[in-house]
Amino acid sequence: MSARQRDFTLYTYFRSSAAFRVRIALNLKGVKPRQEFVHLLRHEQASANYRALNPQQAVPTLVHDGRALGQSLAIIEYLDEIAPQPPLLPADPFGRARVRQMALAIACEIHPLCNLRVREYLRDALKLSEAEQGEWQKHWIGLGLQAVEEMAGAGRFCFGDKPTLADVCLIPQLFNARRAELELSAYPRLLRIEQAAYELAAFRDAVPKNQPDATPHP
């Protein structure tokens, strides 16, 4: 039995950037998990049941053969190891490292500063104004994307002509950048990559509005 036919369940929320990454990776691999929806704004991630699956109380969680995994990049590397085709990392160690560098530049340096729990802290504990919250997001997203723009190669995607872990992280981040109303014209390579990505159903089908739990309004 191949990995694709085994029992996968994805705990997800349509608007989560980390869940968006994992949805793209699952689509690229042709893995169709069952889905369970965890409504972040209703704080369903803090329930005792969910916390038993994911002590970080974050989405996504992938359950495979009864074992739960959190952290989107760990999940995607796992998928790439158990279902190697198509590969989401190059074959040579330096190429793999370059792709991981770009993925981590997004996953470590941009996204954690702008996710829901941080935005709630800025609003509720620090009492920042809407404008200050917006500036915060634009500052970190802009700084991070600038670095990725410089690191991206000249190919169709971030590294070469096929999507990798780097693109799987980039596309949800660009989606969030638009929600934060960041002007994106300073990142022409990234916009070109985004266009190439959305030519693929794997990326289009993973977009928040195309999820079963999507709601029209926040």
Place this chain on the structure above:
Amino acid sequence: MSARQRDFTLYTYFRSSAAFRVRIALNLKGVKPRQEFVHLLRHEQASANYRALNPQQAVPTLVHDGRALGQSLAIIEYLDEIAPQPPLLPADPFGRARVRQMALAIACEIHPLCNLRVREYLRDALKLSEAEQGEWQKHWIGLGLQAVEEMAGAGRFCFGDKPTLADVCLIPQLFNARRAELELSAYPRLLRIEQAAYELAAFRDAVPKNQPDATPHP
């Protein structure tokens, strides 16, 4: 010629938590790079020369055979691929994913919220008081360590009885938690792991105060 004998240069700063991780990994692998020091408080990371090596303007950067790599986790995975002994990830995919999950729980959810550039933004752009800055750090470090405490196994280290990528991230984070004056008694497993780690020279030799660029005062 083995990977260990080739040309490695590490761009580092003694107090950087990400550089601390890479120093531990290099020590565990027995790789002794040349070192170049990048003084973060003097903003040497923003120089044109350094930026050409690392568009994120962050430490560490590892240059291997003339090619520069940033992002500590990408560097460590690279080292683990080119110098596989001793391994920093388990052999089976699920174990590897669990170790990466713990490493990313630290590298994505704790450290990016508390590093120098964020602390500078809190102080300079948001004009937070010292007390508010301290609360910010304690909040995110505490939340993150609680999740790692729940994820860590019952062995000597985070996963089993040998150090992995998870411990390489945990030990510098505990070091930072102490600098932020977080009370650590709520994390008995992590404290036990820390004790086991510091029995190894690879961890002790990587501590900030033992670096050539260490200064006694900030």
